[in-house]
Amino acid sequence: xxxxxxxxxxxxxxxxxxxxxxxxxxxxxxxxxxxxxxxxxxxxxxxxxxxxxxxxxxxxxxxxxxxxxxxxxxxxxxxxxxxxxxxxxxxxxxxxxxxxxxxxxxxxxxxxxxxxxxxxxxxxxxxxxxxxxxxxxxxxxxxxxxxxxxxxxxxxxxxxxxxxxxxxxxxxxxxxxxxxxxxxxxxxxxxxxxxxxxxxxxxxxxxxxxxxxxxxxxxxxxxxxxxxxxxxxxxxxxxxxx
Amino acid sequence: xxxxxxxxxxxxxxxxxxxxxxxxxxxxxxxxxxxxxxxxxxxxxxxxxxxxxxxxxxxxxxxxxxxxxxxxxxxxxxxxxxxxxxxxxxxxxxxxxxxxxxxxxxxxxxxxxxxxx
Numbered sequence: 107x108x109x110x111x112x113x114x115x116x117x118x119x120x121x122x123x124x125x126x127x128x129x130x131x132x133x134x135x136x137x138x139x140x141x142x143x144x145x146x147x148x149x150x151x152x153x154x155x156x157x158x159x160x161x162x163x164x165x166x167x168x169x170x171x172x173x174x175x176x177x178x179x180x181x182x183x184x185x186x187x188x189x190x191x192x193x194x195x196x197x198x199x200x201x202x203x204x205x206x207x208x209x210x211x212x213x214x215x216x217x218x219x220x221x222x223x224x225x226x227x228x229x230x231x232x233x234x235x236x237x238x239x240x241x242x243x244x245x246x247x248x249x250x251x252x253x254x255x256x257x258x259x260x261x262x263x264x265x266x267x268x269x270x271x272x273x274x275x276x277x278x279x280x281x282x283x284x285x286x287x288x289x290x291x292x293x294x295x296x297x298x299x300x301x302x303x304x305x306x307x308x309x310x311x312x313x314x315x316x317x318x319x320x321x322x323x324x325x326x327x328x329x330x331x332x333x334x335x336x337x338x339x340x341x342x343x344x345x346x347x348x
Numbered sequence: 349x350x351x352x353x354x355x356x357x358x359x360x361x362x363x364x365x366x367x368x369x370x371x372x373x374x375x376x377x378x379x380x381x382x383x384x385x386x387x388x389x390x391x392x393x394x395x396x397x398x399x400x401x402x403x404x405x406x407x408x409x410x411x412x413x414x415x416x417x418x419x420x421x422x423x424x425x426x427x428x429x430x431x432x433x434x435x436x437x438x439x440x441x442x443x444x445x446x447x448x449x450x451x452x453x454x455x456x457x458x459x460x461x462x463x464x465x
Binding site: 183264 | 357359360362363364366367380381401402403404405429430431449450451452453454
């Protein structure tokens with residue numbers, strides 16, 4: 107088990123308000139999600155085609171049909187393909203209201219920790235750990251959503267591998283913000299290049315009754331998710347609100 | 349040929365590296381635009397194989413860097429999962445060839461071979 111990669115940093119007080127002109131409609135999100143999916147599915151297919159071609163060549167040369175290294179690559183690409191198919195299926199089920207969402211309670215710090223594990227070493231979520239915060243959230247779905255937001259923020263932000271995380275308690279929600287890069291004068295709407303993980307994560311939060319907004323600029327991204335705090339959610343004693 | 353390969357997907361990068369090295373090319377593989385730009389400042393390459401979606405941003409940042417430098421410009425082969433570029437897309441004029449994913453190894457090899465000196 108690798109050590110936790112969440113670390114504590116101090117952030118200045120700030121607001122997570124969005125520029126309304128960059129907000130997209132549901133139809134736009136759906137179109138961009140499909141664009142991201144059709145783009146991403148090509149990568150594992152390319153790997154599989156390449157591995158199969160190499161295996162054919164090895165076979166013709168009288169070598170082992172599929173050596174250990176190639177088999178590992180093939181497995182990894184098939185896993186990626188399977189994950190994309192599962193994600194698309196779940197996205198579709200969520201849109202059709204076919205997904206039953208569990209209402210927790212879910213410990214936010216533990217969800218962040220699990221999301222960091224899921225992402226792997228390439229991306230670090232840096233920020234204050236929200237200790238003692240519980241809410242009525244679907245644990246596995248929240249974990250995957252956090253991982254998706256962190257991955258997307260890094261991808262459309264500055265790609266440094268460090269995503270700044272902040273949390274903030276509002277009257278009716280727990281606001282989570284994932285930020286990469288530095289804001290500039292110009293902003294633009296989120297698009298397919300955020301990656302399918304972003305659109306899936308967004309739909310997960312919406313299905314749980316929350317909202318998600320994304321602000322992006324040149325090598326900058328900020329994704330803000332509002333998680334509802336309805337029954338049976340609570341803010342545990344001594345919890346930090348930021 | 350001395351080839352700079354910029355591709356952030358590990359499996360594809362490993363496979364391309366393996367095949368092109370077996371074909372007798374010298375291949376330096378990187379995962380980000382920043383690493384590619386750094387190598388371009390230090391080394392001279394005969395060919396650039398460039399994924400459009402690198403871990404730290406758009407692959408065209410690398411093309412910008414190549415275009416801004418004096419001297420001989422190495423041909424750039426772009427690898428992308430995007431839908432085919434329209435003929436009037438200004439990006440088309442800036443690259444020597446485009447390989448659309450999912451492409452096959454023999455297509456990659458043939459394209460690389462067409463730029464061999």
